[in-house]
Amino acid sequence: MNRSCIAGTGGYLPERVMTNAELEALVDTSDEWIRERTGITQRHIAAPEQTCSDLADAASRRALANAGLDAGAIDLVVVATSTPDHVFPSTACRLVERLGMPSGIIAFDVSAACSGFIYALDVADRFIRTGGASRALVIGAEVFSRILDWQDRGTCVLFGDGAGAVVLEAGKEPGVLSTHLHADGRQTPLLNVPWGVSQGYERLADERGKVSMRGNEVFRVAVRTLGALVDETLEANGLARGDVDWLVPHQANIRIMMATARKLGLPPSRMVSTVAEHGNTSAASIPLALDQAVGDGRIRRGDLLLLEAFGAGFTWGSALIRY
Template sequence: MVETSDAWIRERTGIIERHIAADGETCSDLAVVAAQRALEAAGIAGREVDLVVLATSTPDQVFPSTACLIQERLDIPGKTIAFDIAAACCGFIYALDVADRFIRTGGARRALVIGAETFSRILNWEDRTTCVLFGDGAGAVLLEAADEPGVLSTQLYADGRQQALLNVPWGISQGYERLTPTSGKITMRGNDVFKAAVRSMGALVDETLQANDLAREDVDWLVPHQANIRIMAALARKLGFSMEQVIVTADRHGNTSAASVPLALDVAVRDGRIQRGQLLLLEAFGAGFTWGSALVRY
């Protein structure tokens, strides 16, 4: 479809395989499976959930929110709060922060926090600089009130002045008469985004640790947004982390935007690397620009 090769993709991005949603398979289809697996792992039934927050840039429809569709399919009670958050690749960190605040203030007791994307639907398959990077997927976590909170702190930021570097330059309010075959597709200035991501995420680590009076040696695992292996390796070098401390799943999933952090977290928990009581630093950077971190005691 484009002038590229498996060797070029692996060398530049570290991506070996990606997953693409089937025809007719939607964001909510992926999100429901991830949510079901999170509920099963926690031993919690859907009826016990009172908040659903979905991070996505590729919702099923304009409205209702895809979170409401997920709520209905999981048989979660009608009095539950459910809504979507759009913060691109940083969406899951934003969603985690919002859900944590609901729980801390008594607005919810148990929250499903999901990141799910069908990015293949907004790719320009003739642009090799972007179409080789992104995949479809979903990941989910369950948060619940406890005496010792698991989310120790979060830092969130945005800078809309940089929106032109990574965007989909069309939306409903612009009108369908302005929609062209490529206007509803991702555009990205990769080198500029790379530099901004490494700089912003690197500074965020130091800020997060300082806010919690911790040193880098206190962090057991770095769970970053899986943009590509070069960004994660540059971030690890900048911070003095070994790559053995970095959870990497980009080789298996590609960049799944808001789904990448919960997917990486799920993989590392299920394969036994991440253990109870360990300190995790979750980080993401995305269009907006939006960026943020969450320091979590698993």
């Protein structure tokens, strides 16, 4: 059976940078408060005319170039997003058109909030392992600023926009060793956007389709859940904590990230952290962090990577990868 190996990575961040100082003028907060509780100093915000597919397009082209491939070599596209261009068609289908991919390709979106990229990676890996695809483009892309209440300091200080992508291809070398996905819908009220199309447009005026989160409660569940996920992933592969070279976590909050690193016994220097510069970019955060660490030479071929995420749903998941 084939394994799926990472052939290339790419990322894109919108040009506009919003600092904590700008947020001080919008809500009752401060740069010090945001840094201490989240580790975030700035985030990127998409221009009014930029869509999710715009960001995904830019990240995808960079990933393809990094892999030395053109778009015609891809036979599967999976986009993880909570902020798609349209209800339908999928952002993945929009991306197929934009990249000039051939007719007949497999393309679809995955919705699992901040865990979306791990879910999408798992799906693409299964296609490759079973022979359903030979090369896959997997993207996490978000314009999360569009669903933020800029008067809610508990959420608007956290999120940013961006896109990250990886190219997976079939190979015999160790690549994606295992993936582990989970969900629990019983705690939906803790983190959600409380409006959807099927509920009727009359509700939009009241609820505005914005993110609602009980931050302290989400934090507690995330730390506990991710700790158990680390153990599950290592045990499934017969590995010890010290075998992991790099932790590439979802960039939600520096305190959650550090708690997971401590669980692994990894020093902060072995955890890829972009949360200070990017904020929480939801499904885009892991591929963006991975691309940065590959690009600057920290992550090298042969390194063992643990990717993990926790998001609304609740959803959570991990991927263990020999890069």
